[in-house]
Amino acid sequence: MADDDFNMSMRKFLKRVGVTSQQQIEEAVRAARDAGTLPAGALKAEVVLKVEGIDLTHRIEGEISQPDD
Structure with a gap:
């Protein structure tokens, strides 16, 4: 696979x-x-990326600020 194809994919x-x-x-x-269950403050978030075939597991953690109302 050409580098350009790989990067585009x-x-x-x-x-x-x-x-x-x-x-x-x-x-x-x-x-x-709407349900009244939204917690106060920032929301903790986590993403786990797994790529089969190359044994890659990558975890990203962070916070998402609440929207202003």
């Missing part, structure tokens, strides 16, 4: 991950807010 995958993850978080925050 990886960027396409990561864009999909970013877009769909943001949509899922926004939906879950709205649902929790």
Whole structure:
């Protein structure tokens, strides 16, 4: 696989991950807010990326600030 093809494929995958993850978080925050179960303060988040075939597991932890209302 040429480097350009590899990079394009990886960027396409990561864009999909970013877009769909943001949509899922926004939906879950709205649902929790509507249900009155949204906790106060920043939301702790964790993403685990696994790539089969190369034995890669990568964990990212962080916080997501609450939207202002």
